[in-house]
Amino acid sequence: MTTTSDRDTSANYDVNKFANSFNSQDESNVQLISVTPKPEQSFITKRNGAAHSEFGSPDEKNKFISLNSAPVQLDPGLDSLHRSAQFTNDEKHSLDHPPPDRYRMVFFIFLIHGIGILMPWNMFITAKKYFEDYKLDTPTSKDATYRSEFMFYLGIVSQVSCALISCVNTFFQFGGRASTRRIAIAIFMMVIIFIFTVILAMIDTSSIPLIFFGLTMASASLLNCCGGVYQNLTFGLAAILPMKYTNAIVLGTNLSGVFTSVINLLSIAGAPNPRTSAVYYFIVAIVVLLVAFDCYFLLPLTKYYQYYLKSVHGSQPVDEKKMACGDYLRAFVDSCKTYWVVIKKPGPKRVWIPIVLRALVLIPVYLLCNYQPIGVVRRFPVYIPSDIVFILAGIIMAFTSGYYSSLSMMYGPKEVEPSMMGRAGMMMAFFLVLGITSGVNLSLVLQRLVTTKLV
Structure with missing residues (x-):
């Protein structure tokens, strides 16, 4: 009892x-x-x-x-806001199934990053008339070489700077993943430089055209250095996600040119004064970069990106503040060895064939068409006088460039182990920039080959 x-x-x-x-x-x-x-x-x-x-x-x-x-x-995921109880229960069923990209938030974040990556380059080349016909059209610089060949100098300074800094940023990544802190620093620096560009647009520089030219080239160089870091690391971030998110960046870079052209036309139509329209034009770039800056902080808060980030098992980025000179050298050597392993695994093995064929066919077509800029004469006669052929060749070149660059950027990181995806994405971005830089310089060489200045 x-x-x-x-x-x-x-x-x-x-x-x-x-x-x-x-x-x-x-x-x-x-x-x-x-x-x-x-x-x-x-x-x-x-x-x-x-x-x-x-x-x-x-x-x-x-x-x-x-x-x-x-x-x-506690659920810190941004994409968990305003969701139903049914979604919460479904989310718990297994870690093998990633949560959905609700409202395609992550996709649009990378799309905005793609627009912001090429914003500096597109802004400067689209404002050609502002630089050549307004700021540099003065009695002392009207016939100067730096005015007549402004775009030549801009292309060299911008693309070479972007390629060099992208190379440094690619090979000085320690731990196998992108140092995302550099993205925030790069975007912030781009905003500061654009603010300086707006100030230059508001100041009367007619008496100092050479100084204005030098400051503009320096601004373009720094902007594209930051853009190279920004592009390189963004592709590294997207590499761990499904392929369509890498394509979102490429799509954004293509939309960036269209967006910039539309903004240029609207600023000219809204403000006939060249100085006022230039101010409005460059302020739009600042706004876009600030939106991209916010997107950088939103990305880690999404449960979709958190899932793929945790699924990548590999070494973590090293705290560079605690590294000595010898540590940098050893890390660089180890990094180069790892990159060689990645290089031995490129995506579809035959994708280079159509890329080479289009270059071998279309570039000679351009040279034989009716190409003759103002102020120069051709070295040999025109063999294809029809402008329709030139336009069709341009359309084919643009379409295939977008298609094959997207294909290569999407497939490349998926050919390596998950721990190497971020590194492979950065490498693909570097070689993309290197190819663009080589193409820009080659176009300048071909221009000198076809034409010569009037005596």
């Missing part, structure tokens, strides 16, 4: 046992559980004429969380 004291002792033992196990748990695994005595240990008391157990009625017990329930967790 069990006495009341025995029941009290047994109940106290259970409570003490629970308390000890509770104290031994890690804080991250804390759960709220109900403490109920065993059926044979319960006794009935009279309260207001009704029978109640010592620990309350069954309805009161249900207000607590059962022992088998999951612990309460």
